[in-house]
Amino acid sequence: MTDLNNRRLDAAAFDAERGEVLQGWATGAGVCFADALRVQEALPVEKRFAVALAEADAQGHTLLQPRAGVALVREHVALLNGLSPYCDVLPTTIDAYTRHNRYAEAQEGIDRSRAAGTSLLNGFPAVNHGVEGCRRLVEALEKPVQVRHGTPDARLLAEITLAAGFSSFEGGGISYNIPYAKHVPLERSIRHWQYCDRLVGRFEEAGISINREPFGPLTGTLVPPFVSHVVAILEGLLALEQGVKCITLGYGQAGNVAQDIAALRSLRRLANHYFLNAGFTDYRLTTVFHQWMGGFPEDESQATAVICLGALVARQARATKIIVKTPHEASGVPTLEANQAGLKATRQMVNMISDQNRVDSPDIQMEIDVIEAEVHAVMREILRLGGGDVARGAVLAFAAGVMDVPFAPAKANLGKLTPVRDNHGAIRLFDVGNVPLPADVLAFHRDKIAERARAERRDPSFNMVVDDVRAISASKLVGRPA
Amino acid sequence: MTDLNNRRLDAAAFDAERGEVLQGWATGAGVCFADALRVQEALPVEKRFAVALAEADAQGHTLLQPRAGVALVREHVALLNGLSPYCDVLPTTIDAYTRHNRYAEAQEGIDRSRAAGTSLLNGFPAVNHGVEGCRRLVEALEKPVQVRHGTPDARLLAEITLAAGFSSFEGGGISYNIPYAKHVPLERSIRHWQYCDRLVGRFEEAGISINREPFGPLTGTLVPPFVSHVVAILEGLLALEQGVKCITLGYGQAGNVAQDIAALRSLRRLANHYFLNAGFTDYRLTTVFHQWMGGFPEDESQATAVICLGALVARQARATKIIVKTPHEASGVPTLEANQAGLKATRQMVNMISDQNRVDSPDIQMEIDVIEAEVHAVMREILRLGGGDVARGAVLAFAAGVMDVPFAPAKANLGKLTPVRDNHGAIRLFDVGNVPLPADVLAFHRDKIAERARAERRDPSFNMVVDDVRAISASKLVGRPA
Amino acid sequence: MSGDSQGYKVVLGVIGADCHAVGNRILTSVLTQGGIEVVNLGVMVSQDEFIDCARAEQAGAILVSSIYGHGELDCQDFRARCEERGLGDIVLYVGGNLVIGKQEFAAVEAQFRDMGFDRVFRPTVDLAEVIALLKSDIDQRRPAGLRNSRALPAERLSA
Amino acid sequence: MSGDSQGYKVVLGVIGADCHAVGNRILTSVLTQGGIEVVNLGVMVSQDEFIDCARAEQAGAILVSSIYGHGELDCQDFRARCEERGLGDIVLYVGGNLVIGKQEFAAVEAQFRDMGFDRVFRPTVDLAEVIALLKSDIDQRRPAGLRNSRALPAERLSA
Numbered sequence A, B: 001m002t003d004l005n006n007r008r009l010d011a012a013a014f015d016a017e018r019g020e021v022l023q024g025w026a027t028g029a030g031v032c033f034a035d036a037l038r039v040q041e042a043l044p045v046e047k048r049f050a051v052a053l054a055e056a057d058a059q060g061h062t063l064l065q066p067r068a069g070v071a072l073v074r075e076h077v078a079l080l081n082g083l084s085p086y087c088d089v090l091p092t093t094i095d096a097y098t099r100h101n102r103y104a105e106a107q108e109g110i111d112r113s114r115a116a117g118t119s120l121l122n123g124f125p126a127v128n129h130g131v132e133g134c135r136r137l138v139e140a141l142e143k144p145v146q147v148r149h150g151t152p153d154a155r156l157l158a159e160i161t162l163a164a165g166f167s168s169f170e171g172g173g174i175s176y177n178i179p180y181a182k183h184v185p186l187e188r189s190i191r192h193w194q195y196c197d198r199l200v201g202r203f204e205e206a207g208i209s210i211n212r213e214p215f216g217p218l219t220g221t222l223v224p225p226f227v228s229h230v231v232a233i234l235e236g237l238l239a240l241e242q243g244v245k246c247i248t249l250g251y252g253q254a255g256n257v258a259q260d261i262a263a264l265r266s267l268r269r270l271a272n273h274y275f276l277n278a279g280f281t282d283y284r285l286t287t288v289f290h291q292w293m294g295g296f297p298e299d300e301s302q303a304t305a306v307i308c309l310g311a312l313v314a315r316q317a318r319a320t321k322i323i324v325k326t327p328h329e330a331s332g333v334p335t336l337e338a339n340q341a342g343l344k345a346t347r348q349m350v351n352m353i354s355d356q357n358r359v360d361s362p363d364i365q366m367e368i369d370v371i372e373a374e375v376h377a378v379m380r381e382i383l384r385l386g387g388g389d390v391a392r393g394a395v396l397a398f399a400a401g402v403m404d405v406p407f408a409p410a411k412a413n414l415g416k417l418t419p420v421r422d423n424h425g426a427i428r429l430f431d432v433g434n435v436p437l438p439a440d441v442l443a444f445h446r447d448k449i450a451e452r453a454r455a456e457r458r459d460p461s462f463n464m465v466v467d468d469v470r471a472i473s474a475s476k477l478v479g480r481p482a
Numbered sequence C, D: 001m002s003g004d005s006q007g008y009k010v011v012l013g014v015i016g017a018d019c020h021a022v023g024n025r026i027l028t029s030v031l032t033q034g035g036i037e038v039v040n041l042g043v044m045v046s047q048d049e050f051i052d053c054a055r056a057e058q059a060g061a062i063l064v065s066s067i068y069g070h071g072e073l074d075c076q077d078f079r080a081r082c083e084e085r086g087l088g089d090i091v092l093y094v095g096g097n098l099v100i101g102k103q104e105f106a107a108v109e110a111q112f113r114d115m116g117f118d119r120v121f122r123p124t125v126d127l128a129e130v131i132a133l134l135k136s137d138i139d140q141r142r143p144a145g146l147r148n149s150r151a152l153p154a155e156r157l158s159a
């Protein structure tokens, strides 16, 4: 595994690497760290992501954030300013060519979008627009703005966007590889993300706090909470090591209310546990809840109901931030109006739930216990494999199937672990693959699945999984036989 | 109070009264009980309301029902058939002139609607359309259909619609007077509803089960659960006495999740308690949950979120039926499409929640305890006032303010009881008026309101109530100062 | 009052067979706190009841609510009826869910202005604005001698 | 297989830089159970990879998924490229969220048919229908001698 390890990147080596990174596309020449610091320092307080998160956390508020990105700067400004009144923090979703460093194709997308008069890209090609285009964007906004993408090698993207005044950067070496790529070796993407985190660390050292958000939902489809929690904790540890201070860990709604509340509550607790154990104390941790990340129902009213359930659970679990879906989700990149509609429905639900009693129940506590047992078991094995080094441990764990993400396209992922819903819709393990869970936890999963199988008078099988994947689009949580 | 009492109406007197009732409007001549029985007997099983309810109750399903009514038969048929695929049981909402027996004005509304090519009435004027028009309607449908209205004297309406094959009839002598009328004495409306219940009793005796549904939500605005529960229990007892067998008791969402779940759960238990205590055993009890009955937000996405919260709570509380609102609620009588949208969102939410764990918590149990203590206290006083007779007791209780419905327009209602939300959004009593609640319960209400007052740094006052009334439309549950 | 002093007195009610009582309670509370004397007829008020009361009370304006959708039918000829009864000049407001269904407000407004209402309000109207308009409209319609000679701020006059 | 026997063999994949893997897994599972032999290239497949594989496997059809919105850009000239490479006659299907945003399906369909796809599917398509169409389309395109002489029901051929 080459020389990957979880150590802070050496300053000289980082600078040398930076030289190469900035040559990745013509616009790299526009990056200058000193200028970048000045741009960030000049940002008014209401445009700083870390400040918005800290305030929300202190006051117990939940921030709303949409997804949005189109090909051209002017259109993207108009889009974000149309969303701004309905949300608290802004996104810039990057197009899929840029995510794969295919800047030439992104350029073609820009050119053809200009000709077509409509965006032919599924996001904003920030690298192609360069520091200058991105600065025009940030300056035209009134709220903090984050880069949201899915890029295994996001070094140039980070350099350009942070130099332009973006104050939060999503992603991580695992979460932006396993669900987003096919052939990228995990050691490579982790190494590239150490660079991104180190860059953020340099801003922190210069007194500029940049928020970092590992991508919680992974493939968005039947991901057991412990799987995404382990990734979140690993990426948190990797980021802290490089000097990141402001971290938001994420979780994607799985559908069962008790399990989802338990997941978000345990995420904060588990992360603090591992961060403190690793000797980090000087960090600010917040959480983000992603509304349903699997296939949506096509009908807009039904989609809104899915959005509303997510809003309710996120608020009941007291997430710091919600990533908001839209009634167009099943169909395509949403219009401004559809995006506003998702935000308005979410806001109404969050507001209605905001003041209400804290939700607690034996079911939630039981789910917390299960998730904690699972996370500890897997983390223990990862640390063992890595000889105490989480970077090496992560790579070896994925190779061995000790960590395994369902439905992931990456070759780096074994793909043996198979989830399925239980009779109440909570996600359980139909096939644990090579993940080393304790015997009592495995027995629990087996019993829960057996209960469902009895109720449906059929044996558990991959067909059950297929039914579950398609269930929400067909207006159900559990995919029962007709 | 004349000679009102809770006794089964005498057969001869009923027949004599019927003669008069049928002369209330020309179409009364079309009613014949023998024909009515034949029409009801001929109804296929899938058009019988009582069957749909019994099946849902047995299988633990939740039925969806919209509201809908337009001026003309053909348009109304088209409307209901457009809704039918999205719901389980159908409504026919009656226009407001008919509700006040103003059939001449209803006729003018029909005529002017015909001329205008659009409905100028807010419902279906069933009396004016007569048995013949209503039969055409019922025949054109494929699901059970209920009369939903708000009529203090609904005798003629009941005769005509039941003769035409409607198999459920909403309302009651209290719930269709206090929120719906101004000058109608309570003894009169109760007496008129004894007639309606007796008519249903006669169908039952002939082997035809007609569902009866007292109107749960009353004024729909900050109604404390015990208030609507007492009315539901009283109307249930009055109906059972006249031979009604199939009863659905209702509750309108108040907004606080724990209180709403507690309310629906306690309703079934309390009603069984009083019905069995009164010697009734041969009845079938189901429940109906009304999505938010107060002022809605104007924005359709926000309105959909309100609808979704109601759907979630109704299903968590395992209501037998949900009355579904629409995204047009704040604006006006909904179009077919808006009505479908409300149903689709509700269905999606109900389906997603259906299989999930039963929700339980100490908060819910505490709310149940409070509601039960309140209901028992008021019922005790009503029975005392009536010397054991609930009909007389109800009239005397309203006159004395022992029962008191907030925001009710009826002179028969004292209007001293004033509700307000507590810091978590549950409805509490700011001014108990003359309602005889136990001292510990009053202290509980006082403490809860004091907690909110402290949080808002203002004294509880009617302004707080005004803020609460307008809160949901302004996207909040609790009306806090800006 | 508004006939013989500088106070602002209005008759308020919900017209026709309409039982919606909540908005009426809110309006009464907010207008009163805004310095307007409200004679509240409650729900289910006929045109003649409004007019009788406005005459008896010498009110400066009649505020009609229609919430339930029959506004078009119930408000027909309201101004004409006022004129017949010698109240041709009174300020006439109407508000609520005036017609059946969700309709373009501009069309609804035009329709009710044609019926002789001075102002037409949607349900979401800001009541602070209504109070300001009401005061100025009543002032405009006062007999010339009294116009523009505002006495005490109206807020102080009310409890 | 479909070249030399009566089986139904298809090449499946997600085109371009598209990483959406879930639908691909579902399609593989459902088509296989429907009696179709699926050679699955997974996600991020280029036009040439599709064509190379179809030639090597003598597949009867290529099924292209595009989910992420760049379908318009990625599928450009697909049929022409097939023709160049001697696969002019192969059955070409495309499905998924083919364009950016929620657009009228009829227009999207026309656009992709213009690019030479035989059939264009929306995400909500019933996969049982797809299986039936696929079999009949492959049968239609078989060399004449083999056409219409169905062997065993295809379902039996698959595991």
Ligand code: B12
Residues within 6 Å of the ligand: A067, A093, A094, A095, A096, A099, A122, A123, A150, A179, A180, A218, A219, A220, A221, A293, A294, A295, A296, A297, A328, A329, A330, A331, A332, A333, A334, A407, A408, A409, A469, A470, D017, D018, D019, D020, D021, D022, D023, D024, D026, D027, D063, D064, D065, D066, D067, D068, D069, D070, D093, D094, D095, D096, D097, D098, D099, D100, D101, D102, D121, D122, D123, D124, D125, D130
């Ligand atoms: C899960 C998901 C993800 C996951 C994917 C994880 C993974 N590796 O699989 C993650 C989070 C990583 C992701 C990333 C992105 N996503 Co995404 N994603 C989704 C989501 C929510 C569900 C997709 C899914 O799994 N559906 C379930 C499966 C079973 O259905 P399916 O994919 O539609 O496939 C079925 C049918 O389409 C059909 N079908 C498909 N192909 C074919 C071919 C033929 C021949 C036939 C007959 C049928 C057929 O059959 C399949 C099986 O039933 C959809 C929205 C939705 N549908 O609700 C968005 C969506 C597809 N994503 C979208 C986008 C834009 C992206 C991103 C660019 C980020 C962004 N801007 O939001 C990146 C893409 C990065 C990349 N390089 O591809 C857009 C595409 C927009 C468009 N077309 O206009 C969507 C529609 C969301 C939206 N409305 O904006 N996404």
Ligand code: B12
Residues within 6 Å of the ligand: B067, B093, B094, B095, B096, B099, B122, B123, B150, B179, B180, B218, B219, B220, B221, B293, B294, B295, B296, B297, B328, B329, B330, B331, B332, B333, B334, B407, B408, B409, B469, B470, C017, C018, C019, C020, C021, C022, C023, C024, C026, C027, C063, C064, C065, C066, C067, C068, C069, C070, C093, C094, C095, C096, C097, C098, C099, C100, C101, C102, C121, C122, C123, C124, C125, C130
């Ligand atoms: C609660 C309610 C009821 C309760 C009323 C209890 C009671 N006695 O008060 C009950 C359940 C009994 C009821 C019954 C009916 N209702 Co109702 N009800 C509502 C609901 C949900 C809220 C009304 C409310 O209290 N709002 C809160 C208050 C504060 O707001 P407001 O009433 O709009 O008043 C404010 C403004 O309009 C404005 N305003 C009002 N008048 C005026 C006048 C002036 C001059 C000004 C400046 C401002 C102004 O200021 C007020 C204070 O802020 C509304 C829908 C909604 N708005 O969400 C439907 C609604 C008003 N009801 C409606 C209907 C049709 C009925 C029924 C006929 C039954 C049916 N078909 O559904 C019956 C009517 C029976 C009758 N005879 O009137 C329709 C009216 C449709 C239309 N216009 O097209 C509505 C809009 C629902 C709908 N979309 O279908 N209802």
